Amino acid sequence: xxxxxxxxxxxxxxxxxxxxxxxxxxxxxxxxxxxxxxxxxxxxxxxxxxxxxxxxxxxxxxxxxxxxxxxxxxxxxxxxxxxxxxxxxxxxxxxxxxxxxxxxxxxxxxxxxxxxxxxxxxxxxxxxxxxxxxxxxxxxxxxxxxxxxxxxxxxxxxxxxxxxxxxxxxxxxxxxxxxxxxxxxxxxxxxxxxxxxxxxxxxxxxxxxxxxxxxxxxxxxxxxxxxxxxxxxxxxxxxxxxxxxxxxxxxxxxxxxxxxxxxxxxxxxxxxxxxxxxxxxxxxxxxxxxxxxxxxxxxxxxxxxxxxxxxxxxxxxxxx
Amino acid sequence: xxxxxxxxxxxxxxxxxxxxxxxxxxxxxxxxxxxxxxxxxxxxxxxxxxxxxxxxxxxxxxxxxxxxxxxxxxxxxxxxxxxxxxxxxxxxxxxxxxxxxxxxxxxxxxxxxxxxxxxxxxxxxxxxxxxxxxxxxxxxxxxxxxxxxxxxxxxxxxxxxxxxxxxxxxxxxxxxxxxxxxxxxxxxxxxxxxxxxxxxxxxxxxxxxxxxxxxxxxxxxxxxxxxxxxxxxxxxxxxxxxxxxxxxxxxxxxxxxxxxxxxxxxxxxxxxxxxxxxxxxxxxxxxxxxxxxxxxxxxxxxxxxxxxxxxxxxxxxxxxxxxxxxxxxxxxxxxxxxxxxxxxxxxxxxxxxx
Numbered sequence: 001x002x003x004x005x006x007x008x009x010x011x012x013x014x015x016x017x018x019x020x021x022x023x024x025x026x027x028x029x030x031x032x033x034x035x036x037x038x039x040x041x042x043x044x045x046x047x048x049x050x051x052x053x054x055x056x057x058x059x060x061x062x063x064x065x066x067x068x069x070x071x072x073x074x075x076x077x078x079x080x081x082x083x084x085x086x087x088x089x090x091x092x093x094x095x096x097x098x099x100x101x102x103x104x105x106x107x108x109x110x111x112x113x114x115x116x117x118x119x120x121x122x123x124x125x126x127x128x129x130x131x132x133x134x135x136x137x138x139x140x141x142x143x144x145x146x147x148x149x150x151x152x153x154x155x156x157x158x159x160x161x162x163x164x165x166x167x168x169x170x171x172x173x174x175x176x177x178x179x180x181x182x183x184x185x186x187x188x189x190x191x192x193x194x195x196x197x198x199x200x201x202x203x204x205x206x207x208x209x210x211x212x213x214x215x216x217x218x219x220x221x222x223x224x225x226x227x228x229x230x231x232x233x234x235x236x237x238x239x240x241x242x243x244x245x246x247x248x249x250x251x252x253x254x255x256x257x258x259x260x261x262x263x264x265x266x267x268x269x270x271x272x273x274x275x276x277x278x279x280x281x282x283x284x285x286x287x288x289x290x291x292x293x294x295x296x297x298x299x300x301x302x303x304x305x306x307x308x309x310x311x312x313x314x315x316x317x318x319x320x
Numbered sequence: 321x322x323x324x325x326x327x328x329x330x331x332x333x334x335x336x337x338x339x340x341x342x343x344x345x346x347x348x349x350x351x352x353x354x355x356x357x358x359x360x361x362x363x364x365x366x367x368x369x370x371x372x373x374x375x376x377x378x379x380x381x382x383x384x385x386x387x388x389x390x391x392x393x394x395x396x397x398x399x400x401x402x403x404x405x406x407x408x409x410x411x412x413x414x415x416x417x418x419x420x421x422x423x424x425x426x427x428x429x430x431x432x433x434x435x436x437x438x439x440x441x442x443x444x445x446x447x448x449x450x451x452x453x454x455x456x457x458x459x460x461x462x463x464x465x466x467x468x469x470x471x472x473x474x475x476x477x478x479x480x481x482x483x484x485x486x487x488x489x490x491x492x493x494x495x496x497x498x499x500x501x502x503x504x505x506x507x508x509x510x511x512x513x514x515x516x517x518x519x520x521x522x523x524x525x526x527x528x529x530x531x532x533x534x535x536x537x538x539x540x541x542x543x544x545x546x547x548x549x550x551x552x553x554x555x556x557x558x559x560x561x562x563x564x565x566x567x568x569x570x571x572x573x574x575x576x577x578x579x580x581x582x583x584x585x586x587x588x589x590x591x592x593x594x595x596x597x598x599x600x601x602x603x604x605x606x607x608x609x610x611x612x613x614x615x616x617x618x619x620x621x622x623x624x625x626x627x628x629x630x631x632x633x634x635x636x637x638x639x640x641x642x643x644x645x646x647x648x649x650x651x652x653x654x655x656x657x658x659x660x661x662x663x664x665x666x667x668x669x670x671x672x673x674x
Contacts, residue, residue, distance in 0.1 A: 025479060050479060056509055061502035064468020065475060072476035096465060104458055105449040106664035140665055164667035191670060237670030
């Protein structure tokens with residue numbers, strides 16, 4: 001097993017897929033110099049500028065060209081730099097990539113990966129900080145992935161590139177430097193959650209960067225309730241079975257995500273659990289998410305938007 | 321007076337551009353200049369003619385089906401048949417067509433069956449699994465969104481070192497979309513094997529060209545993207561075919577993209593959901609009937625003694641018969657079962673759909 005950063009893991013995954021499959025290529029702005037965060041550094045040296053492709057700054061056509069090239073049988077990896085910028089390409093992603101297989105009567109498929117980093121990161125302000133995974137979870141035809149660990153960023157990016165459907169792949173910007181062990185031989189499936197820790201009193205479902213706050217909250221709960229933690233990893237299709245099995249045992253559910261709470265994917269999980277397990281629930285389902293405001297530029301205000309370990313611990317205590 | 325900024329002073333001129341307009345046949349079918357070499361192939365000219373006549377017959381029938389509740393919204397190509405036919409006839413089978421919703425003629429030329437086209441416009445996506453080349457794209461109903469796809473298709477050819485060309489058709493309105501401009505810019509930067517064809521039929525639903533752009537031509541929009549644009553008489557199938565042939569050959573040879581602006585006129589409504597008489601003076605339409613492409617090519621063929629009344633009657637009967645037979649097959653196709661609504665949503669339907 002190798003120790004890698006989250007960033008290196010993503011790069012290694014792309015490189016591995018590009019070595020295995022000549023039809024895999026990447027396109028986006030600034031890829032030649034290594035990507036705006038360094039996620040592509042060195043790849044152009046190995047694979048050349050025809051497969052690590054610098055594009056004009058036109059998100060819609062970066063995505064649209066990837067749709068066309070994917071329909072011709074290649075596997076493009078699209079770099080959008082920020083999920084916020086990817087909004088310029090939503091028409092291509094939502095109206096074209098997600099629907100082509102369906103509207104073409106199954107004759108075409110769009111095996112593209114749209115990498116669009118999410119999350120609050122170093123006071124990046126309202127247009128560079130959003131977590132928009134629930135937007136894409138709403139769109140039939142798309143797969144949505146939010147990896148948290150370096151191992152998952154490696155395994156899930158490889159799985160996303162091999163997937164025959166369009167995948168919205170959302171890395172969290174605040175995790176780039178986080179290191180961890182990566183088993184390069186492991187075969188990770190999309191659509192399966194990761195059981196982070198077993199517990200018997202409360203099921204806590206989270207994904208992406210906010211899991212750091214969850215990890216920091218656990219010591220605060222050391223002598224209290226036993227918390228089962230699930231990292232959802234794939235937002236759509238989500239691992240409903242693992243979540244329902246867990247809540248069936250614990251009788252309590254808390255969903256934590258960095259995205260705005262209103263209309264967040266936590267609402268879908270909460271409604272599903274309430275519908276399926278109403279009789280098993282020992283406490284009302286709870287959700288924690290950001291307030292419904294643009295992410296503030298001001299560092300103290302940005303910090304106040306983040307879910308804190310203390311907030312998580314307090315919420316868990318309140319459910320007992 | 322020259323209104324170029326800096327004119328009248330001794331600043332050097334650093335760039336000059338020109339756009340030419342290609343035409344071979346006058347509206348009465350008389351040759352205006354030496355014809356392109358393919359015009360000596362009479363069989364080809366007759367095929368172009370038959371393709372246009374079949375399209376018009378098919379269009380008329382499709383409208384009748386829509387008016388009687390047996391087809392959904394349909395866009396006729398009345399008066400613009402030469403654009404789709406001229407372009408499609410210049411393509412190779414391995415090339416990829418990215419059509420707009422008005423390019424029925426191009427699809428027919430490429431081997432899509434009439435009943436498949438009817439099935440699609442009748443609201444059944446099975447019509448998109450057509451008998452045409454499987455790599456061709458189906459009708460693009462959103463305006464201009466096929467242009468970025470064309471850039472990707474052409475890039476895929478480059479990546480795989482295939483000598484193929486992407487051919488992307490759209491209307492005059494689409495040239496106002498960022499998608500089309502961005503795709504042209506990509507094609508220019510990457511020098512892609514991609515031919516853009518703007519069917520300039522003067523009207524984007526009810527918006528006339530002068531409200532669409534202040535540009536003197538659409539062809540010149542290519543110049544800013546770093547490649548050549550040419551205007552052709554879009555009612556002259558010889559001009560469209562010749563321009564497409566040259567552009568496709570140049571693209572295949574590594575010469576990069578081109579834009580062809582085919583100037584024509586939308587003699588019909590935008591679609592069956594439109595009534596152009598509400599916003600378009602009838603005199604304008606009447607005047608344009610004198611320029612339409614089918615009569616023009618027929619006049620030329622007659623002047624070459626290659627066509628006459630009996631052939632015309634025979635062709636009309638044959639087209640009618642083929643269209644009627646296709647309509648029968650279309651109407652005999654059973655509806656899709658409701659449970660097929662989840663088909664083709666994902667490669668494998670996720671468990672959460674259970």
